[in-house]
Amino acid sequence: MLNFKLLISLYFHTIRYLKPRQIYYRIWFKIWKPHIQKSKAPNIRKFKKKFNLPIKKKISLLDEDKFYFLNKSFYLSNVGWDETDDNISKLWRYNQHYFDDLNAFDSFKRKKWHDKLIKNWIYQNKLARGVGWESYPTSLRIVNWIKWHFSGNKLSESCIYSLALQARWLSKRIEWHILGNHLFSNAKALIFLGVFFSSKESDNWLKKGLKIINEELDEQVLDDGGNFERSPMYHAIFLEDLLDLINISLYSSNIIAKNDVNKWIKVSANMLRWSQTMVHPDGEIAFFNDASIGVAPNLNELKIYANYLGINYSSSTFDKLTNLSISGYIRYNSNEAVALIDVAPIGPNYLVGHAHADTLSFELSLFGQRFFVNSGTSEYKVSSVRQYERSTKSHNSVSINNENSSEVWRGFRVARRAYPFDLNTSNSENFVSISCSHDGYKRLTGKPIHRRTWQFYKSSLIINDMINGLFKNAFAYFHLHPQISIKKNRINKIHLKMPNDQEIILNIKIGKYIIKESYYSAEFGKRIETKCIKIELDRKKGSRIEISW
Numbered sequence: 001m002l003n004f005k006l007l008i009s010l011y012f013h014t015i016r017y018l019k020p021r022q023i024y025y026r027i028w029f030k031i032w033k034p035h036i037q038k039s040k041a042p043n044i045r046k047f048k049k050k051f052n053l054p055i056k057k058k059i060s061l062l063d064e065d066k067f068y069f070l071n072k073s074f075y076l077s078n079v080g081w082d083e084t085d086d087n088i089s090k091l092w093r094y095n096q097h098y099f100d101d102l103n104a105f106d107s108f109k110r111k112k113w114h115d116k117l118i119k120n121w122i123y124q125n126k127l128a129r130g131v132g133w134e135s136y137p138t139s140l141r142i143v144n145w146i147k148w149h150f151s152g153n154k155l156s157e158s159c160i161y162s163l164a165l166q167a168r169w170l171s172k173r174i175e176w177h178i179l180g181n182h183l184f185s186n187a188k189a190l191i192f193l194g195v196f197f198s199s200k201e202s203d204n205w206l207k208k209g210l211k212i213i214n215e216e217l218d219e220q221v222l223d224d225g226g227n228f229e230r231s232p233m234y235h236a237i238f239l240e241d242l243l244d245l246i247n248i249s250l251y252s253s254n255i256i257a258k259n260d261v262n263k264w265i266k267v268s269a270n271m272l273r274w275s276q277t278m279v280h281p282d283g284e285i286a287f288f289n290d291a292s293i294g295v296a297p298n299l300n301e302l303k304i305y306a307n308y309l310g311i312n313y314s315s316s317t318f319d320k321l322t323n324l325s326i327s328g329y330i331r332y333n334s335n336e337a338v339a340l341i342d343v344a345p346i347g348p349n350y351l352v353g354h355a356h357a358d359t360l361s362f363e364l365s366l367f368g369q370r371f372f373v374n375s376g377t378s379e380y381k382v383s384s385v386r387q388y389e390r391s392t393k394s395h396n397s398v399s400i401n402n403e404n405s406s407e408v409w410r411g412f413r414v415a416r417r418a419y420p421f422d423l424n425t426s427n428s429e430n431f432v433s434i435s436c437s438h439d440g441y442k443r444l445t446g447k448p449i450h451r452r453t454w455q456f457y458k459s460s461l462i463i464n465d466m467i468n469g470l471f472k473n474a475f476a477y478f479h480l481h482p483q484i485s486i487k488k489n490r491i492n493k494i495h496l497k498m499p500n501d502q503e504i505i506l507n508i509k510i511g512k513y514i515i516k517e518s519y520y521s522a523e524f525g526k527r528i529e530t531k532c533i534k535i536e537l538d539r540k541k542g543s544r545i546e547i548s549w
Contacts, residue, residue, distance in 0.1 A: 013415035025177035041164035042199030071525035187212035225274030226327030232285035236296035269313035290354035353412035357404035376521035382411035405440035446470025511543035
């Protein structure tokens with residue numbers, strides 16, 4: 001239980017970063033329920049062109065009654081659409097209302113199930129009631145229903161009427177209190193609706209959606225192509241949304257202005273280049289902030305989709321050092337090693353719900369295999385698991401006085417946060433050095449500052465951690481991928497074995513260490529046991545490790 005003084009501090013340092021619009025609309029959402037016209041649905045447009053198939057989702061409807069999301073399955077007949085159940089997270093419920101399976105692999109084989117499921121949803125989910133009518137799942141469901149229709153299926157009259165009601169509701173429940181990816185998804189749905197229907201009403205949805213999209217592209221996509229939330233997973237989700245918008249603009253030629261489409265194409269190409277920089281050799285994303293495999297499309301799926309839409313972008317050939325200086329990530333690349341390094345702010349100050357206390361953390365792959373990993377994200381509900389997964393201790397970084405570098409709390413909140421500074425890089429033929437500091441612990445007594453240096457050589461990496469200022473204790477955490485095994489453990493030397501039998505030697509040059517239990521969450525709903533090397537920093541010398549391969 002948090003003490004009252006700390007709670008006041010957390011609320012103050014959380015709220016003070018919000019935009020006035022967010023505070024206003026948070027109150028507005030609570031007290032105002034819009035009146036929704038129940039007049040008949042507008043006419044729908046007819047198109048002769050063939051719709052480009054979007055990225056296929058994973059199969060999530062196992063039979064006509066059984067859903068499978070986030071590595072958990074439940075029967076609709078047992079859990080319904082909105083009933084309270086301690087075993088079912090809100091995120092699982094959200095997925096239930098998305099209707100991703102309409103556009104999943106082999107969806108045509110499940111068309112009868114889909115027809116029945118849509119009919120059941122309309123009957124069971126009364127207008128503006130329950131989780132399914134929250135703006136975010138409503139936005140995703142609208143898009144999925146329209147994609148399904150454009151892909152050769154046919155929505156019934158009752159489905160089209162329901163879609164019109166959902167559109168009228170969503171247009172008055174735009175998530176201005178959240179902003180970010182939620183707002184972008186709301187606007188995307190309005191554009192899909194404006195293309196699907198043909199009326200003055202739907203023209204207004206289209207106009208509103210286009211205005212938001214074009215404003216938010218300038219806000220949410222940084223000049224180096226990164227999404228401003230600094231989550232590789234949400235970056236990929238956002239990029240898929242943008243590709244979907246390009247797709248529907250090509251399908252509905254001349255409804256959306258060419259200047260808008262050209263802008264979207266340019267931004268998507270830049271985002272693809274960023275994505276290529278931020279993946280491991282296995283082709284999957286790094287785990288910075290909220291990130292998990294299997295939620296967003298992977299790089300290969302995004303590239304195939306972009307090529308299908310005729311988007312030209314330059315495929316990356318990496319130098320030893322690639323600095324995404326605007327978003328704040330660095331890639332080191334050699335024949336045997338890839339390191340992805342976080343020297344970024346945790347996100348835009350007014351939107352840090354998906355942020356982790358991971359400043360100056362990094363991930364390392366050796367010989368194509370992940371070696372050091374951040375712990376990942378396994379759940380979204382307010383819990384001790386969620387708090388741990390957002391903590392500094394669950395990342396390859398340094399915790400001072402058992403505190404987090406940024407004050408993550410209450411599931412999706414952050415109070416005082418770390419800001420990196422004094423970044424220096426050096427790149428020569430045989431040596432690459434990266435060093436950076438952050439001020440996240442300056443709030444503590446003694447005002448300590450953490451500085452980390454990575455020094456890359458041909459077959460080794462040296463990591464130095466130093467603390468400037470007074471502190472009680474400081475520990476560096478290095479989490480091993482579950483497939484890395486400990487072969488020998490000596491006084492200051494650990495012999496580690498890769499799955500392809502290469503031996504890696506980890507020398508602890510400065511600092512006392514222990515090997516502790518940890519876990520790795522590559523996917524939601526799944527935690528795999530692994531090991532973590534925890535090193536206590538010397539008060540004067542800090543810590544120093546050398547990884548040799």
